[in-house]
Amino acid sequence: MSRYLDVAAAQMGPVARDEPRSSAVRRMITLMREARARGADLVVYPELALTTFFPRWVIDDESELDAFFETEMPGRETAPLFEESARLGISFYLGYAELVREGSEKRRFNTSIFVDGTGTIAAKYRKVHLPGHDEPQAGRTFQHLEKRYFRTGDLGFPVWHACGGLMGMCLCNDRRWPETYRVMGLQGVELIMLGYNTPVHHTGYEAVDALAGFHNHLSVQAGAYQNATWVVATAKGGTEEGSEMIAQSAIVAPSGEIVAMASTRGDEVITARCDLDLGRFYRETIFDFERHREPSAYGLIVERKGARPPDA
């Protein structure tokens, strides 16, 4: 049996610091139209797609920082994306910075939403694995201050029925953690949407940075295979405000194979016809969790944050 879903990854090139939302949204609508023209029913955009990747800078002025965040979704500038999605009947995943005001308190999250083909928000996710630091690091041309600007996501890794399958979401650094896929895999996820911004020089070690592209695909391909799921991974790539970011957007099958991959570092649509039943083969054979996982034999799991193995 086959259950096909035509999907697109809408990779974006750099978004400049002074590029207005309206311009980013226009670019996204162009990509959405191309995705639809190529038969896609779902289009996946990058993480923090509406603005430049601002965690690369120390921003002490609160109103300057707030300007990168959305307080409503859709808002005035993002509404055209929702309208176009409804007009075309195409679903989309969007990553953005979310600001929640509760009384005098502000809570900030690195968020993604899934919007169905009627232009309605059907699911929300808040990034769990926040990389980088909360204080600027000396000697770095670009910081990575996600821990400073965002709270840890508080919505877990939910899966839900949409587009004829069981869908899930995550954001960027989440893709490097097996827990991300496994938590959704244990819920039977069939397709994971993932947006990312990955600076080439993010570790400070030349030899490791040289593997940035390899580690990107390694993480996504392993996660897809070991959890029998499709993954649509979409980058914001190119040189953004002087920071070089990997592109390599890819659509990965439950076999772990890349079935489509971007060939540029700019705005580009890639598509694939995903058979959502393909994961079933893996789930019923080598990754039949019920038959083959042995949680009771895994020994003590230390869940305490900061726990270290005892000294030898």
Ligand code: CDT
């Ligand atoms: N956006 C994001 O999560 N980027 C990280 C790279 C930076 S780690 C300091 C990633 O895992 O791709």
